Amino acid sequence: MKKLILIGLFLSAIFLFNTNIFAQSNLISAKETAKIMKDDNVVLVSTRKASDYAKVHITDAVNVDILSLCKPGDIKGILKSPEEISKILGEKGINKDKKIIIYDNGKNVNAGRLYWILKYLGFKNVKILDGHMKAWRAARKPVTKYATKINPVTCSPSVNKEIIVDYDYVKANLNNPKVIIVDVQSQKEFDEGHIPNAKNFEYKNIVVEESGTLKSPEEISKLLTEAGITPDKEVILYCATSARAGIVFMAMESMLDYPNVKIYDGAYNEWKTK
Secondary structure, eight states, X not given: OXXXXXXXXXXXXXXXXXXXXXXXXXXXXXXXXXXXXXXXXXXXXXXXXXXXXXXXXXXXXXXXXXXXGBOOSSSTTOBOOHHHHHHHHHHTTOOTXXXXXXXXXXXXXXXXXXXXXXXXXXXXXXXXXXXXXXXXXXXXXXXXXXXXXXXXXXXXXXXOGGGEEOHHHHHHTTTOTTEEEEEOSOHHHHHHOOOTTOEEOOGXXXXXXXXXXXXXXXXXXXXXXXXXOOTTSEEEEEXXXXXXXXXXXXXXXXXXXXXXXXXXXXXXXXXXXX
């Protein structure tokens, strides 16, 4: 009887440990990821190129091509409908019942983009692997070249309209003192053209370039404050296609608890055509 009680306590401790990992910031370490990968409810998602995935990827990861979630056409980066994206995700074994961990090549662009897309579709349990593939290899965790067997699931969107804006919304708020429009492109790109009244805050500011990890919340908060991007305002993030805006959204929304952060989907590529 005592043995059964001890076993029950041990299993409960494991469950609570895994639950607590997902209750923390939306960054997760390689070590923490490895501990919960045997959980059937966890899906690890590579957002690297399909060719890179075919060469080597984290064992048991599925691959999602970010471009497959966007509409074809002259304006690059505009998302397909929530229903179309959900169908693609479901075919990869991804839905809102799963705990999702995302990684990319270390630049945080693709991972940040998918993070925001999943949040837009109503996903709750989404994390980014801090340090991505480099951190996984440094931790000596398993990799493979063989594609992961996928069990398709039904994925239905619950669209969060509070975190996405369009051209008309941005245009209407250009001179709104309660709104800050933030261009996360490089200074060079910003100087070549940007949305009127936008501030420049390159997404790379929050990334430790050598490791691909994110800077601490304190460092990121200081940088944003110095740039005049404060949590008392509504913040609209954008770049050329809105891809680079995703990781800044994650940092502000998850690590710093900014209450009102949105992304302009389609972004400057669309703006220039109007």
